[in-house]
Amino acid sequence: MVQKRRRGTELTEAIYQATREILENDGLSALTFPKVATAAGTSKPVIYRRWDSPFSLAIAAVQDKIKLENHGRMDELKLTGTSLRADLSQLLQRFIISMNAFGQSYTNTFFNGMSKQQNEVIQKMIDEATAIDISALNQVLKRAKERGELATTEMSNDLKLLPFEWLRYHLFVNENVSRVNLTALIDDVLIPSYQHATGTPK
Amino acid sequence: MVQKRRRGTELTEAIYQATREILENDGLSALTFPKVATAAGTSKPVIYRRWDSPFSLAIAAVQDKIKLENHGRMDELKLTGTSLRADLSQLLQRFIISMNAFGQSYTNTFFNGMSKQQNEVIQKMIDEATAIDISALNQVLKRAKERGELATTEMSNDLKLLPFEWLRYHLFVNENVSRVNLTALIDDVLIPSYQHATGTPK
DNA sequence: TTCATAAGATACTAATAGTTTCTTATTTTA
DNA sequence: TAAAATAAGAAACTATTAGTATCTTATGAA
Structure with missing residues (x-):
């Protein structure tokens, strides 16, 4: 079976979307990197490499949405x-x-x-x-x-x-x-x- | 050395106060039972026995303050x-x-x-x-x-x-x-x- | 085709939330 | 005042989950 890997925008977007879903449902306190990784269907290191805290990820994810829906x-x-x-x-x-x-x-x-x-x-x-x-x-x-x-x-x-x-x-x-x-x-x-x-x- | 134990109102008040301090300084997401126990100078079981979540403890602690300072x-x-x-x-x-x-x-x-x-x-x-x-x-x-x-x-x-x-x-x-x-x-x-x-x- | 980049799997460590058991101080009551 | 009931607290334990390190390999670029 050939494996597929998302990268770049596609992956980032999936991460942001997962982040927003967690934010909406459970709030910032429940936003952890492992949960985001699972929800986005990726692995923890991918998240840990790019953001240094759940808070900054949250900011990025929300700003992304503002940009998208502006x-x-x-x-x-x-x-x-x-x-x-x-x-x-x-x-x-x-x-x-x-x-x-x-x-x-x-x-x-x-x-x-x-x-x-x-x-x-x-x-x-x-x-x-x-x-x-x-x-x-x-x-x-x-x-x-x-x-x-x-x-x-x-x-x-x-x-x-x-x-x-x-x-x-x-x-x-x-x-x-x-x-x-x-x-x-x-x-x-x-x-x-x-x-x-x-x-x-x- | 004779040990002293707080109970009832005195103990409860210490727990509420510790709870409020954590809430003020670090917010709800940082409010955990172990932290409250340490801050109040008591042990975890005391907290776990009486409240079923940090959230409900927070509510109780804040309502207590409202009552006190009413x-x-x-x-x-x-x-x-x-x-x-x-x-x-x-x-x-x-x-x-x-x-x-x-x-x-x-x-x-x-x-x-x-x-x-x-x-x-x-x-x-x-x-x-x-x-x-x-x-x-x-x-x-x-x-x-x-x-x-x-x-x-x-x-x-x-x-x-x-x-x-x-x-x-x-x-x-x-x-x-x-x-x-x-x-x-x-x-x-x-x-x-x-x-x-x-x-x-x- | 080769190389560089970054995704993802996996296994690990560290920290801490939550539980259990037992002891004993303190209050109640007989 | 002694016995019994109640609840605090110590300590050791388990479970969960956050965070890290290592390695493999898909993917895009040269």
């Missing part, structure tokens, strides 16, 4: 609404999709009881995401100002980040955010707050 | 403000204190990559907390209505839960919430949203 980056979003309300809706819908691509399960996996060093890695990821969030929202505000819906675009970052953080929270606790919930957030919280913050009369 | 339950809070703004501030300050009592560290420890079953346990804790949050906020709203600050107290639970979720999110990602941030949330988001939701003119 439906366009958040800050490259082309806004098409004709109102602040519509733009916000478009942006946040997209945010939800991206988060789901990131994977419900990993989100809280990575807010695990981790070492300080590991936490720094995660912190960096959050900071990067935050910068993108703010720049996306700035776009929305700028367009609203141009339409005359808002007096200025000046407001605190806390306020700009509010919807993203609200959505992430709901992802953390594994709650679904329906379109209805999202619309309510926009109409009942965001728009009134923006108008208030920028001194825009209704 | 500065009065959230829904028994006696509001003393003379405005919606002041009441909100009082409630949310208290919420932050309680969360800190719960322990910065455990919060994300328990949003770890856990098994489905473990997640259910956590889910139940969240649901209970949510009920308390809503009832506390209802109090605040009721008082505001009585003062004439709000037209009604009718609004969605999503809106009522917003500040708690916002605060929890910041705890998750280990960001500090200063009094300034909190005040901005109240003035720039909550009050405008409440007024908007209840049709209250400014």
Whole structure:
């Protein structure tokens, strides 16, 4: 019988996929090299040679998925609404999709009881995401100002980040955010707050 | 040499304390019975006899701390403000204190990559907390209505839960919430949203 | 066809989780 | 106060699994 060996991308992809499955089902604490090797149908040395810890493998596997499923980056979003309300809706819908691509399960996996060093890695990821969030929202505000819906675009970052953080929270606790919930957030919280913050009369 | 043995509450407390220290320093994944035994200065069988998994020990240890440090339950809070703004501030300050009592560290420890079953346990804790949050906020709203600050107290639970979720999110990602941030949330988001939701003119 | 590279099998060591048995300190109760 | 019940702790053990070393050989490149 002729034996077949996977290598390169094919093998790596199988390892990442196995890694993600373990992460989703059992979490980071259950992610060990031997388990990954078995799940990926390869042998331990293959894993041990390439990664130095289950944590770094986990990061690599998740980043791989983000890269694969990247439906366009958040800050490259082309806004098409004709109102602040519509733009916000478009942006946040997209945010939800991206988060789901990131994977419900990993989100809280990575807010695990981790070492300080590991936490720094995660912190960096959050900071990067935050910068993108703010720049996306700035776009929305700028367009609203141009339409005359808002007096200025000046407001605190806390306020700009509010919807993203609200959505992430709901992802953390594994709650679904329906379109209805999202619309309510926009109409009942965001728009009134923006108008208030920028001194825009209704 | 006469040997001394701890039992009952004294021993249990030592075990819980050791458990919490491990949780804070190294997270849930590092919490093993042998480590707890050593840290608590007792022997493994003592632990193995009483708990059936590190997870259930962790839950017990954290609940023990909540019980110990319970500065009065959230829904028994006696509001003393003379405005919606002041009441909100009082409630949310208290919420932050309680969360800190719960322990910065455990919060994300328990949003770890856990098994489905473990997640259910956590889910139940969240649901209970949510009920308390809503009832506390209802109090605040009721008082505001009585003062004439709000037209009604009718609004969605999503809106009522917003500040708690916002605060929890910041705890998750280990960001500090200063009094300034909190005040901005109240003035720039909550009050405008409440007024908007209840049709209250400014 | 030969050579270099890397996959994979296998057997091993090390560490540590979990168990069993027994002893004895401490509390209960008669 | 003595006897009995209860539970803590010591110690030695087994089982599991993480991690390593060695060797073979499939696969792609020269």
